[in-house]
Amino acid sequence: MLGVCFLVLAxxxxxxALAVNNPELLPDEVTPVVDLANFLPTLQExxxxxxxxxxxxETGWKMRVLTQYDRSPGRAVKKFWxxxxxxxxxxADGRGGNLLAFSIGDDVYELLPRNFWIELQTRFGNMYYIxxxxxxxxxxxxxxxxxxxxxxxxxxxxxxxxxxxxxxxxISSIVxxxxxxxxxxxxxxxxxxxxxxGLIMSxxxxxxxxxFGMGPVVIRTPEFLPxxxxxxxxxxxxxxxxxxxxxMEIPSSDxxx
Numbered sequence: 232m233l234g235v236c237f238l239v240l241a242x243x244x245x246x247x248a249l250a251v252n253n254p255e256l257l258p259d260e261v262t263p264v265v266d267l268a269n270f271l272p273t274l275q276e277x278x279x280x281x282x283x284x285x286x287x288x289e290t291g292w293k294m295r296v297l298t299q300y301d302r303s304p305g306r307a308v309k310k311f312w313x314x315x316x317x318x319x320x321x322x323a324d325g326r327g328g329n330l331l332a333f334s335i336g337d338d339v340y341e342l343l344p345r346n347f348w349i350e351l352q353t354r355f356g357n358m359y360y361i362x363x364x365x366x367x368x369x370x371x372x373x374x375x376x377x378x379x380x381x382x383x384x385x386x387x388x389x390x391x392x393x394x395x396x397x398x399x400x401x402i403s404s405i406v407x408x409x410x411x412x413x414x415x416x417x418x419x420x421x422x423x424x425x426x427x428x429g430l431i432m433s434x435x436x437x438x439x440x441x442x443f444g445m446g447p448v449v450i451r452t453p454e455f456l457p458x459x460x461x462x463x464x465x466x467x468x469x470x471x472x473x474x475x476x477x478x479m480e481i482p483s484s485d486x487x488x
Contacts, residue, residue, distance in 0.1 A: 251304075251305035251306070252304075252306045253302065253303065253305055253307060254304060254307035254311065256303075256307070257304050257307060257308070257311050261311065261312070262280055263279075263280055263283040263284060263287075263294065263296065264279055264295075264296045265296070265298070265304075265308075266298045267299045267300065267304075268298040268300040268323065268324075268325060268366075270323055270325075270366040270367050271298070271367045272367060275367055275371065279296065279370075279374070283295070283296070283374075290381060291317060292317055292318075292319065292381050293312070293313075293314070293315070293317055293318040293319065294318075294374060294377070295308075295314070295318065295319070295320045296320075296321045296323070296370060296374070297321070297322050297323070298370070299322070299323075300324065300325055300326065303324075308320065314334070314336070315336055316336040316337045317338050317339065318334075319333065319334075319335055319336065319339055320334040320335075321333055321370065321373065321374060322334065323366060323369075323370050325366065329357060330355075330356040330357075330361055330369055330370075331351070331355060331369065331370070331373060333348050333351070335348060341385075342380070342381060342384060342385035342386075343377070343380055343381070343385060343386060344387070346387075346388070347380070347387070347388060347389060350388060350389045351376060351377070351389050354393065355369045355370075355372055356369060356373070376391070388450045388451050390452070391452065392447075392451045392452045392457055396447065396451075397448065397457050399443075399447075400444050400445075400447050400457070400461055401444070401460060401461055401464050403439045403440070403443040403444045404439070404443075404444030404445070404461040404465040404468070405467070406468065407435075407436040407437070407439030407440035407443075407465055407468070408436070408440065408464065408465035408466060408467065408468025408469035408470075408472070409468040409471070409472040410432060410439065410472075411429055411432065411436040411440075411468075411469045411472070412469035412470060412472025412473035412474075412475075413472045413473075414431070414432040415429040415469075415473060416472075416473060416475075416476060424473075440461075440465050444464075445461060445462075448461060
C-alpha cells in the first residue's frame with residue numbers, strides 16, 4: 232500500500248487540496264510529468280520526461296512530477312499514474328513556503344529514510360534556492376539527487392555539501408576545539424596539560440567535532456578538503472584556547488629601587 236507522506240507541509244495537511252478529485256485537469260495521455268503551473272520550459276520538460284521513462288525502464292522505480300498553483304487534480308493522480316510502493320511523486324506547488332513536497336512508496340523508505348526527504352525538501356525547495364536557481368532547476372536537481380541515491384542502493388543524507396552547511400560544520404568544529412583547549416588548561420603549576428578534564432569534557436567537544444563537524448561532511452561528500460579544513464579549525468581552536476591564559480597574563484613590572 233502506498234505510504235503517503237507529504238513532508239513538512241502544513242499547508243497540504245490543512246488544505247482541501249488533499250480531498251479534491253479533479254481528473255479533468257490531467258492530460259488524456261499518460262506522461263510522467265504534468266506541469267499545470269508551467270514551471271518547466273518545453274525543452275526541459277521533454278528532456279525530463281525522457282529521463283524519467285528511461286530511469287523507470289532501467290531500475291523499476293516510478294518517478295512522477297506534478298506542478299500546480301491554483302487548482303489541484305488531488306486524488307486523481309493516484310489512479311492516473313498507478314502509484315504503488317515503488318513510486319515517488321514530487322509535487323511542486325508555489326503557494327506554500329516551500330516549493331517541494333513528496334509522496335513516497337513504502338519500498339522507497341528502505342533505501343531513503345524520512346530524514347533524507349526532509350533535507351531534500353529544505354535544500355531545494357526553500358525560497359532562497361528558488362530565487363537563485365528557479366522552480367524548474369529545483370525540481371530537476373531534486374530528482375537527480377533521488378536518482379543518484381537509488382542507483383547507489385540508498386543514501387542516509389542528500390549528496391553534496393552546500394557552502395552554508397559546510398560553514399556550520401566548520402563553526403561546530405572550532406567550538407569543539409575551543410572547549411577541548413579550555414578543558415585541558417593546567418590547574419596547577421606542576422601540570423603541563425589537564426588531560427583528565429579533557430576526557431571529562433569529551434562528550435561535549437566530541438559531539439561538536441565528530442557528530443556535527445565531521446559526520447555531516449563524511450556522509451555527504453567524498454572530498455577530503457572540507458574535512459581537512461574542519462580538522463584544522465578544530466586544532467586551531469584548541470591551541471588558541473589552551474594558550475589564551477598565556478596571552479592574557481600581565482607581565483610583572485620591575486621592582487622599584
